[in-house]
Amino acid sequence: MAFKFLSLFNDLLIPNHRSLNFRALIFAAMLVAKKNVTSSDYAAITQIASQIYGSDMRRCNALLNTVKDYVEKIQRKQGTLDRMLGLIDSELLSVPRYVKKIDFSHLRQLMIESDEEDAITQTQVYDFILSEVRRVEEREQAKTNKKEKNA
Numbered sequence: 001m002a003f004k005f006l007s008l009f010n011d012l013l014i015p016n017h018r019s020l021n022f023r024a025l026i027f028a029a030m031l032v033a034k035k036n037v038t039s040s041d042y043a044a045i046t047q048i049a050s051q052i053y054g055s056d057m058r059r060c061n062a063l064l065n066t067v068k069d070y071v072e073k074i075q076r077k078q079g080t081l082d083r084m085l086g087l088i089d090s091e092l093l094s095v096p097r098y099v100k101k102i103d104f105s106h107l108r109q110l111m112i113e114s115d116e117e118d119a120i121t122q123t124q125v126y127d128f129i130l131s132e133v134r135r136v137e138e139r140e141q142a143k144t145n146k147k148e149k150n151a
Contacts, residue, residue: 017062022091022098023052024063026129028070029084030110033121037071040113048106085128092136099133 027045031037045067049060073079092098107129111122 024066034118
């Protein structure tokens with residue numbers, strides 16, 4: 001219910017909420033790759049949100065709350081990390097411009113306080129996202145090349 005309310009809230013009050021939700025999905029995937037998500041992880045999300053949105057506290061808070069909702073959903077067994085990665089893949093394929101929304105330095109920030117086991121899983125998620133970004137970029141470049149060739 002809270003997730004649906006937040007989604008409605010984003011639809012009504014936050015322009016471009018879909019890209020915010022996509023960013024939240026990426027960050028949440030990095031967090032749920034850990035055994036335990038801590039308050040310092042959410043503090044890192046808050047810091048990242050301010051780097052992305054500056055002083056727009058409405059967007060910063062929306063990003064943090066959406067990440068928390070995604071993480072809680074997984075913790076309540078209402079989804080899996082694999083499902084999240086599938087959604088990331090699907091969103092990247094349907095909205096290729098989202099590759100520009102991924103700042104890999106932000107993802108690396110979420111790996112700083114991880115133990116060795118968590119770091120391995122987070123690295124796998126990071127590598128998956130990186131490979132999907134490359135795949136989408138290659139596909140978009142091929143489309144551009146084809147258009148130029150046909151012009």
